Amino acid sequence: MNSEQQLNKMRAALVDHKRPPHPSGFTTSLAFAWRALLKIKYVPEQLLDVTFFPVMFTLMFTYLFGGALAGSTADYLQFLIPGILVQTVVFTTVYTGVSLNEDISKGTFDRFRSMPIWGPSPLVGALLADTVRYTLASIIVIILGLILGFRPAGGVLGVVAGIMLVLIFSFSLSWVFTMLGLILQTAKAVMGISMTLLFPVTFASNIFVDPATMPGWLRAFVNINPVSILTTSLRQLMGGQVNWMQIIWVLIVSAVLILIFAPVTMYLYRNKR
Numbered sequence: 001m002n003s004e005q006q007l008n009k010m011r012a013a014l015v016d017h018k019r020p021p022h023p024s025g026f027t028t029s030l031a032f033a034w035r036a037l038l039k040i041k042y043v044p045e046q047l048l049d050v051t052f053f054p055v056m057f058t059l060m061f062t063y064l065f066g067g068a069l070a071g072s073t074a075d076y077l078q079f080l081i082p083g084i085l086v087q088t089v090v091f092t093t094v095y096t097g098v099s100l101n102e103d104i105s106k107g108t109f110d111r112f113r114s115m116p117i118w119g120p121s122p123l124v125g126a127l128l129a130d131t132v133r134y135t136l137a138s139i140i141v142i143i144l145g146l147i148l149g150f151r152p153a154g155g156v157l158g159v160v161a162g163i164m165l166v167l168i169f170s171f172s173l174s175w176v177f178t179m180l181g182l183i184l185q186t187a188k189a190v191m192g193i194s195m196t197l198l199f200p201v202t203f204a205s206n207i208f209v210d211p212a213t214m215p216g217w218l219r220a221f222v223n224i225n226p227v228s229i230l231t232t233s234l235r236q237l238m239g240g241q242v243n244w245m246q247i248i249w250v251l252i253v254s255a256v257l258i259l260i261f262a263p264v265t266m267y268l269y270r271n272k273r
Contacts, residue, residue: 028117032125036099037132049095050137054088058144061208069209074149081145082162082234083207086227088141089134089166090202093174094194096130097181101190104182120266127174134170138163152238162237165250169230172254175261182268201227226253 040047058080066076100123103109112122142150142159152159177194184190204221205228211219222228233246 022116024118028121029124029128032112032122033128033132034125036126036129039099047133047136049092050088050133051140053091054084054137054141055144057087058084058141058148062148065208077145077148077150078239079210079235080208081141081150082238083205083231084145085138085141085163086166086231086234087202087207088137089170090173090227091195091198092130092133092137093170094177094191094198095133096126096174097177097179097190097194098187099126100178100181101184101187105186119270123178123265123269127171127178130174131167131171134167135163138166153240154238155240158237158240162234165233165237165247166230169226169250169254172257175258175265179261179265179268182265201225205231207231226250229253 061080061084062073062077066073066080070076070079100109103112103122109122113119142163154162177190180194181187181190184193204218205225206222207227211222211228214222229246230250233243233250236243236246
């Protein structure tokens with residue numbers, strides 16, 4: 001092969017070759033979602049919050065407090081399982097902010113921002129991956145409940161509708177903790193402050209007990225607590241009832257969370273130093 005032929009081949013490889021199309025925002029978001037899910041393969045401890053903790057809380061509250069709170073563990077299970085599902089998924093929303101903060105501290109964050117991709121892709125991908133975690137947590141809670149004796153009168157349709165409502169609310173709530181992941185300095189700080197915010201919101205709700213037994217001032221807070229409204233909607237859907245007003249309130253709260261915190265999070269993400 002003479003030098004001219006070699007030159008022509010080099011020219012064909014470097015000049016005439018068609019470049020691959022620029023990836024869309026949807027494609028890059030899915031790539032980052034897959035990256036987040038692959039982390040579980042190498043750090044399986046990440047699944048503790050969606051496997052061990054819901055099992056522990058369900059067994060503990062059912063068999064330690066069920067008889068005292070509802071008269072029997074069987075009756076309490078019908079009340080508790082939708083609440084445990086809400087608590088488990090809501091607690092899992094913290095992980096997005098923690099994971100993002102770890103990427104920032106390791107320098108991975110800066111590498112992502114230097115890539116020729118749609119800017120929000122790392123955030124959207126992480127949120128999509130966490131939706132998979134929320135779904136896994138929901139399935140585990142429902143299976144455990146069925147094993148223990150939970151029998152949803154709403155059937156499969158009611159359970160699926162309830163899980164979808166929880167996923168929508170949790171996706172919107174995760175923007176709050178993503179914002180914290182961009183503001184705070186360490187992953188431990190993100191975890192600590194997030195749990196400080198979540199514990200009163202989840203335990204001062206109707207997840208574990210009927211608000212009718214609470215003092216008036218506490219009952220007033222519990223009744224307007226978005227977690228209580230979500231839990232009530234879930235109980236009704238799984239019980240074969242549809243209260244559209246409750247569902248609409250959950251959707252309104254979810255939309256407000258996204259409208260407030262998503263733009264703030266994106267601003268912080270673009271201007272992070």
